Amino acid sequence: MRLLAKFAEMKKQGEKIATMTAYDAPQARAQQAAGIDAILVGDSVGVNILGYASEREVTLADMIHHTAAVRRGAPDTFIYSDLPFATYDTPDQAVKSGLALQKAGANAVKFEGAHAEIVRALIGAGVPVCGHIGYEPQTGERRVHGKTIAEAERLRAEAKTLDEAGVYMLVLELVPAELAGIISKEIKAATIGIGAGPGTDGQVLVFPDVLGYTERNFRHNKRYAEVGSAMESATASYVADVKQGIFPTTSNCAVMPPEVLAQLCKKAG
Structure with missing residues (x-):
């Protein structure tokens, strides 16, 4: 709980939270040395490292393997790992998956969607949870979510549902900046944006995108190097x-x- 309190205090003090994905020990080691606040072992490992066609192909075994590698590289950094597709369909399944990632070295897990019962089950088993709404790569359409009043109100309701269930952090992906700012003020959990503007409590980016592994780039990204070339x-x-x-x-x-x-x-x- 002491580790989780860090993010609540950062939100309270207005200190931005810097987090990024990492998939192996060298990446994690570099991020820890640079002073990253938290490392996300994302299921984006599938398309960025493993050559899969989508995040839906990533298995729990993949996530366990990469979580353990990241922990070895960053022994002193807070690590949260994605529950991959079809590994949290029920509370019992989510707990089993979450405990496996925790055993591999994760401090917490992240999953997509406003499933309060899954949050409560994981927390009850001693596994802290980061939520994820907006664009949900495992099942959703890659576009900005929340541009209509109906979608905006749905996302606000989802954020409040997850907050009340006890998430310590909430990722807002491809959400209009104004809406992300409103949600950030309405909930206790720290919000982490990706393509959601500067009004969130922190930011997350995908390390290969930041490093410029490929020619493809995204509007929400900032390339700090050209490692691919x-x-x-x-x-x-x-x-x-x-x-x-x-x-x-x-x-x-x-x-x-x-x-x-x-x-x-x-x-x-």
């Missing part, structure tokens, strides 16, 4: 060096003592 350029240089015999040189390997080499050559005679 750097990886391609480095690989091309390596291939050229190998083909031309430039790499490796003797500086890249061990060499025998001259006297040992002389004896070897004499015997090979």
Whole structure:
């Protein structure tokens, strides 16, 4: 609970919460060193790292594997992990899945949708919960949600339902900035925006998007590096060096003592 109180206090003090996805130990290690407030092991690992067509293909075993890797890389950072598609259809199933991710190293779990009974079951089992509404990648349509009065009121009601059920944090994805700001003021839980403007209590982005792994970019993202082009350029240089015999040189390997080499050559005679 002490860890969860940190986010409540940050919201109270108006201190923005910085969080980002990570999928392996090196990514997590870099984020911890940079002072990230929390790391999300997202089911976005499926499309960004594992080559899946969508988040729906990600399994609980995948999430356990990557959660454990992230924990090894960031032993002192708060980690919350996604419950993947079809692993929280019932309260009992959600608890089983949540406990498995907790055992792998997660401090909390996140799932999509306004399912208060799932929240209460997880919390009752000792698994803190982050909610997620707006665009829900596992089942929803990729667009801004909440631009009509009906959708806006539905999202406000969902946020309040999850807040009353006890979520400590709520992700608002692809929600109009004004609506995200209103929701943030109406609930106790800290809100984390992605494509939801500056009025939320914090932000989350996908690490490969931030690093520029691919040419594709999103309006809600800010690229802080171009790692994708750097990886391609480095690989091309390596291939050229190998083909031309430039790499490796003797500086890249061990060499025998001259006297040992002389004896070897004499015997090979």
